[in-house]
Amino acid sequence: MKMNFEKLVIGASIAIGVSAIATVPAQAGTLTGASIGGTAATDYLVYDSNATNTFAIPNSQTNVQKVLDGSAANPTGNVELAASSEKAGFNFTKNTTLQGQIGGKDITLSSLTLSDWTSSYKGTTFGQYWFNQALTFNGLSSVVGTITGQGLFANFVNQGGFQRFSDPNISYVNQNDNTGLISIGLAGHYDAAPLLGLSSNPLRPLQASEIVKYTYNGVTDYLFSFQATRSGLTELSDGVSHSGNYQVSIQGVPPTAVPEPSVILGMLSVAGVFATQRKLKKASI
Numbered sequence: 001m002k003m004n005f006e007k008l009v010i011g012a013s014i015a016i017g018v019s020a021i022a023t024v025p026a027q028a029g030t031l032t033g034a035s036i037g038g039t040a041a042t043d044y045l046v047y048d049s050n051a052t053n054t055f056a057i058p059n060s061q062t063n064v065q066k067v068l069d070g071s072a073a074n075p076t077g078n079v080e081l082a083a084s085s086e087k088a089g090f091n092f093t094k095n096t097t098l099q100g101q102i103g104g105k106d107i108t109l110s111s112l113t114l115s116d117w118t119s120s121y122k123g124t125t126f127g128q129y130w131f132n133q134a135l136t137f138n139g140l141s142s143v144v145g146t147i148t149g150q151g152l153f154a155n156f157v158n159q160g161g162f163q164r165f166s167d168p169n170i171s172y173v174n175q176n177d178n179t180g181l182i183s184i185g186l187a188g189h190y191d192a193a194p195l196l197g198l199s200s201n202p203l204r205p206l207q208a209s210e211i212v213k214y215t216y217n218g219v220t221d222y223l224f225s226f227q228a229t230r231s232g233l234t235e236l237s238d239g240v241s242h243s244g245n246y247q248v249s250i251q252g253v254p255p256t257a258v259p260e261p262s263v264i265l266g267m268l269s270v271a272g273v274f275a276t277q278r279k280l281k282k283a284s285i
Helices: 003-022 059-066 114-118 125-139 147-158 261-285
Strands: 028-030 031-038 044-049 054-058 078-081 097-102 105-110 167-177 179-186 212-216 219-223 243-249
Touching: 003 059, 028 105, 031 167, 044 059, 059 078, 078 097, 097 167, 105 167, 114 125, 179 212, 219 243
Parallel strands: none
Antiparallel strands: 028 167, 031 097, 044 054, 044 078, 078 167, 097 105, 105 212, 167 179, 179 243, 212 219
16 A cells, blocks of 8 residues: 555656646747947937837937837837938948847848849849839739839839838847747838838738848848738837838747756656655665
């Protein structure tokens, strides 16, 4: 009877320990060590938020880290890179970056320069490729490659379109610790038609995010989206900006798993039970 009771206790202890290990919830990593750099490292703005608006707050590394705590379900503040891109005298040869670590790996997010837009990309220039994609995803694929489409692109460039879409507002950088997927929120206009030089249609908003250039795990490329969700926020001074949340993603490397304290305790519990079992066996001999 004594040994049966001891076996029952041991079995229950192991079950509890294994349960603690098996029920660890999936974790979501966030950007750490956030800092601003690039060749125009002072050209940025930090926006905090309340339940209604985003609003500028002082630039500092602490504030940069603070506002990057949102998600697709709850976009909050953001960091605008190359904030002077639409102002007179903007130096379009320089960039502003947000850098840090996610899942133990370095990541750099950057504004664009003129050379990014004019560089070769997928059989054309990046600027032409992106504009064609904007037309296609917004139901205007029929004008791509036509005289009308070329005219729209020329107007977009002449009206400062490159500069207008070169200053990404980054609201969060999160990683799924199981899959490694890195999700980045870009705050923008829910209806970007005027920014593209097109007329707004209340029944069908045209959507296009600003572009962010990234470097991660040895890869450098561009991220952008043509599908937004409503952020529930607007920038305090203009009542329009930051109304849309555009989420883009990178297939990242899953971080090395580090057990939570409860898991460690569960493992120690199981180890302790087996040690006790050995002692009981010796005592019964």
